[in-house]
Amino acid sequence: MNHHHQRSSRTIDIDTRLLRAGAVITAAGAVVASIGMALGAVAVFAAGRRMIRTMDVPPAQQAAAKWHQAKEASRAGVQAWHDSASHAHDGSLAN
Known part of the structure; x- marks a missing residue:
């Protein structure tokens, strides 16, 4: 079929x-x-x-100023860290 x-x-x-x-x-x-x-x-x-x-201060100038501030703060932080590390080696750090 x-x-x-x-x-x-x-x-x-x-x-x-x-x-x-x-x-x-x-x-x-x-x-x-x-x-x-x-x-x-x-x-x-x-x-x-x-x-x-x-604006009183253009954005590019604001950014440059903030970058400068950040670099200075970083340098200050590194310097403080180095100073504290050298004082720790001298034994002049108070306990």
């Missing part, structure tokens, strides 16, 4: 007009969203530039 089963060919019937309209609206939304993000970025950068212009 040789039974041949016929397969029915099923196809999906897509309304291409709706598909195209959806693609166009999605693309338009992406363009509008990109423009909105660009406008927001311009506003944030402009506000940042205005804030930096009104």
Whole structure:
């Protein structure tokens, strides 16, 4: 008994007009969203530039001063450590 089963060919019937309209609206939304993000970025950068212009000390100068302070503090700490270590070897450290 040789039974041949016929397969029915099923196809999906897509309304291409709706598909195209959806693609166009999605693309338009992406363009509008990109423009909105660009406008927001311009506003944030402009506000940042205005804030930096009104500062008494520019950020680069502040950073340089803080770096100098950190280096001096590090040197002072190393010097104090060396001084305490040399006093400990001399026996001049109080117990």
